Amino acid sequence: xxxxxxxxxxxxxxxxxxxxxxxxxxxxxxxxxxxxxxxxxxxxxxxxxxxxxxxxxxxxxxxxxxxxxxxxxxxxxxxxxxxxxxxxxxxxxxxxxxxxxxxxxxxxxxxxxxxxxxxxxxxxxxxxxxxxxx
Numbered sequence: 159x160x161x162x163x164x165x166x167x168x169x170x171x172x173x174x175x176x177x178x179x180x181x182x183x184x185x186x187x188x189x190x191x192x193x194x195x196x197x198x199x200x201x202x203x204x205x206x207x208x209x210x211x212x213x214x215x216x217x218x219x220x221x222x223x224x225x226x227x228x229x230x231x232x233x234x235x236x237x238x239x240x241x242x243x244x245x246x247x248x249x250x251x252x253x254x255x256x257x258x259x260x261x262x263x264x265x266x267x268x269x270x271x272x273x274x275x276x277x278x279x280x281x282x283x284x285x286x287x288x289x290x291x292x
Contacts, residue, residue: 190214192222241291244268257286267292 163171187204190213199222203213244252244261252261254270256278261268268290274280281287 186210190217191225191227192217193225194220194222198225241289244290252290254286254288256288261290 185204185206187202188210190201190203192199192201194217201213201217203210205213242255245255245258247253247260252268253259254261254272257270257272259270259272262271270286270288272286274284274286279287
């Protein structure tokens with residue numbers, strides 16, 4: 159059975175002294191790839207930015223040649239989908255030229271709500287993805 163102190167014992171006890179809360183370290187971790195005397199080397203460093211500068215200086219003193227990482231492949235510029243003219247019924251209703259169904263008005267303009275057939279222009283969910291000129 160655990161015996162807890164009484165209220166009088168707690169009142170008579172010395173106050174507890176907690177050390178100040180330690181500051182949060184803002185360390186960073188970096189891996190530096192270099193060639194030292196012809197050997198490919200990786201140096202993993204954890205510390206402050208000031209320490210990193212002294213580590214890179216020391217690596218230069220040792221004759222380390224940095225390995226340059228290849229540039230990421232350039233992403234091709236996105237072009238907007240070509241807009242097509244809707245087909246019109248005799249009463250003036252705009253229709254999809256592929257599916258011959260009336261178009262609906264959406265947040266971004268006219269759209270066809272038909273399920274696309276194999277070979278048709280379609281979105282990721284399999285529906286017609288033609289863009290219409292207004």
